[in-house]
Amino acid sequence: xxxxxxxxxxLPLIPAKRYFTIGEVGELCAVKPHVxxxxxxxxxxxxxxKRRGNRRYYQHHEVLLIRRIRELLxxxxxxxxxxxxxxxxxxxxxxxxxxxxxxxxAAAMRDELxxxxxxxxxxxxxxxx
Numbered sequence: 001x002x003x004x005x006x007x008x009x010x011l012p013l014i015p016a017k018r019y020f021t022i023g024e025v026g027e028l029c030a031v032k033p034h035v036x037x038x039x040x041x042x043x044x045x046x047x048x049x050k051r052r053g054n055r056r057y058y059q060h061h062e063v064l065l066i067r068r069i070r071e072l073l074x075x076x077x078x079x080x081x082x083x084x085x086x087x088x089x090x091x092x093x094x095x096x097x098x099x100x101x102x103x104x105x106a107a108a109m110r111d112e113l114x115x116x117x118x119x120x121x122x123x124x125x126x127x128x129x
Contacts, residue, residue: 011067019049019057029066039069042080045087 014028022033029036036056040046045065048056058066065087072083 014060014063017060019059020063022048022056022058025058025063025066028063029070031066031070036066039066043069043084043087045091 011030012028020028022036025031025036026033031039040048040056043065046062046069048058048062050056068087069083072078072086073080078086
């Protein structure tokens with residue numbers, strides 16, 4: 001009997017939630033909970049929030065990290081130490097991201113809201129006629 005691993009492209013979309021339980025992350029990443037607990041010991045970047053009774057709650061960026069670890073180990077064939085080094089290298093690569101200009105963001109949001117309001121007013125006037 002052969003077990004086929006789901007590729008990264010086959011994984012479900014990550015819902016827009018703040019926290020995920022270990023079971024949810026297991027389903028989202030096609031990894032069993034005991035593997036996730038082991039990876040926490042092996043990868044320093046993986047630090048889920050622990051709450052009541054040592055329950056783990058993963059955030060969105062950690063789910064993405066777990067998917068990356070999974071890809072490195074299962075699809076690209078890295079060892080755990082190789083995957084760890086690969087993640088450290090990508091973390092050390094400087095990425096120049098300019099801080100967002102709050103004035104531009106606010107203006108863009110205002111424009112978008114104005115466009116939505118016009119659409120709603122147009123829909124309301126056409127439904128009344």
